[in-house]
Amino acid sequence: FFDLSDYENIIFSDTGVIEGYSTSLINFGNGFSLGIGVLDWRENKVSVYEQQGDSVVAVDEFMFRGIYSQNYKAYLVNRDEGLFGFAVNNYYDEQSASQRNVYILLHFDGYNLTARTFDIGNHGADYARAAYVDGYLYITTPEEFFVEKLN
Secondary structure (H helix, E strand, O other): OOEOOOOOOOEEOOOOOOOOOEEEEEEEEEEEEEEEEOOOOOOEEEEEEHHHEEEEEEEEEEEOOOOOOHHHHHHHEEEEEEEEEEEEEEEEEOOOOOEEEEEEEEEEEOOOEEEEEOOOOOOOOOHOOOEEEOEEEEEEEEOOOEEEEEE
8 A cells, every 4th residue: 555645755554465456446534445346256345444554454344246337437435424335237135135236335434334225227337326415315327317315
């Protein structure tokens, strides 16, 4: 992990061994980074990492199956509210043993990630976008518009 915030004093921190690989690493504010990537051929994950002294440690992770958008512009990143959102095609829901296309909204409270899923019909993950405004999640696809009130 490289901190490039001061070009005169670039800081390198060891992350240790992290299984899989990240397709995106996002500064999530307050010393946290968020990585989305592939764990293995079946599982994907979103992980939150924290800078602690000279190292970076994993704080929490959300595992899922499906094909997620790797387009950074398709992600919702709201650092103030601790929200990260992205769409997934063929999301495998273990409770119902079914697959569907969903928008996943993760909330990070500084310690834990919690997830909510929203069905987006037959729309591809790369084309779904979302915004969070005043307690409402607005999800758009090329053909539909969804509004969900969040607690």
